[in-house]
Every structure is written in C-alpha cells, then in structure tokens.
Amino acid sequence: MSKIKGTRAERELIHLFWKSGWSAMRAAGSGSIRYPCPDVIAGNAARHIVIEAKSTKEVCQYLTEKEVSELIEFAHIFGAEPWIAVRFDSLEQRWYFLNPEDIARTEAQNYAVTIKLAKGKGLSFEELIK
C-alpha cells in the first residue's frame, strides 16, 4: 500500500468515527519512532480502539508479526482494544474489522487476511462501534 493511499484510507476511517460521535486521530508516520504505534486511535467515553489499517487491490492482505504484536502491545498498555481494519478495493468499498486472534498465521508466522476470512470473521464498521 503506497503512503498516499494508506493516508487516504486512514482518513476515511477517521471520518467514519467522527460521523458516529466518536473522536479519532491518525498517528504520525512511525518511521523514526522506535515505539509501537497504531495507524488510528478512536474513542468515546465507553471504549477505546487502536487500529492497524490496510487497503489492498489483492484478494489477501498480509500483516507482519511485528505489525500485529506491536498493535497488541500498544493496546494492552493504553487500555484499548486492538483491531485490524482491511478493505479489499478491487471488490467493494467496505471495511472489515478483525480481532487479531481471528487472523490466520502463515508458515512464516506472519498474518494473512483473505476475503473469505474477512467475510467470515470480520465486523462491519457499524458492528464494531455497536
């Protein structure tokens, strides 16, 4: 995912949260920071969510072990729920929100989100914030 495309996808998430009465913000490029850093953080008085967001033209989105473990670490320390957001741009415009525990591991110990997995285990945005 290119940086510009990634930024646009994250901004769409920010917009969805604000429209629904949550506050949300994107993280600054984590390039030179050595600490775990999610792409998006959102919250309301009752819940706090951190998100690793990916949009892809392929039918499978891979995430590295490091991306997922750092998301979980940040969430644990902050007191937030960790979620993986994936959008398959070639197929449809909706996001799927997955619990990291539901994502299949590859042989190399990375994570793979297929469309099938997303449809089976993923929540819609409306389900996520319910």
Added chain:
Amino acid sequence: MSKIKGTRAERELIHLFWKSGWSAMRAAGSGSIRYPCPDVIAGNAARHIVIEAKSTKEVCQYLTEKEVSELIEFAHIFGAEPWIAVRFDSLEQRWYFLNPEDIARTEAQNYAVTIKLAKGKGLSFEELIK
C-alpha cells in the same frame, strides 16, 4: 514554533511517557483534516491524556482559542484529560503541564502562558503522571 522543532518536542514527550510505562503517540499533521486533533495522546489502563505541546524561546507562549477549544472537545468526546504542555527553551529543559482552565485569557480571547504562570500553576511530568 517550526514544524521540525515541534516534532522534536513532541517526540520527547512520547519518550517520557514510554519510559514511565505509558503508551503514547503523536498525531499526524492535522493540516488537511477538519476534525479536532491533539498533538499527543498518551494512556495507561487508568488514565488517558491528550496534549497540545508548545516549545518556545520567548517568555510567553500564546495559544489560540481554536487550539484550546478543539483540545477540550477532543478530550471530552474521547474520555481523556486535556493538558497544555509548554517548554521555555531559553530558560530550562523541563515541561510544564497546565490545565486549560488555569491559563489566562488575553483581551483577544486567546490564551497566554507566561513563565510565571507555568511555574505557579503548571505540573512537572512526574506530577502529571502521578
């Protein structure tokens, strides 16, 4: 405050929080986003804090009405505490953390943090996270 200098100051705050067992992240440049956005968000299981951070070589740091009101709005929706962090670089390297309610309003309805106000009303980082 230049963008590079602002980024460096915010990164120092991120480092202070992680060193103290909190998680923290910087917000992406809010330039093209129309929603309120603090500079830094930090949290642990018990508390969540959003920060507008300023470092200055002057003896007084001004903040606009918009900067402060948007910080408070974000904090309110997210369920976090709003704090203004100011560092007077010509004087010393420490940060002062101020409750927006303690900051004096100027005639133009903006906010002004003098060194005297910071020393009188501001918390140190250690006091902030206590």
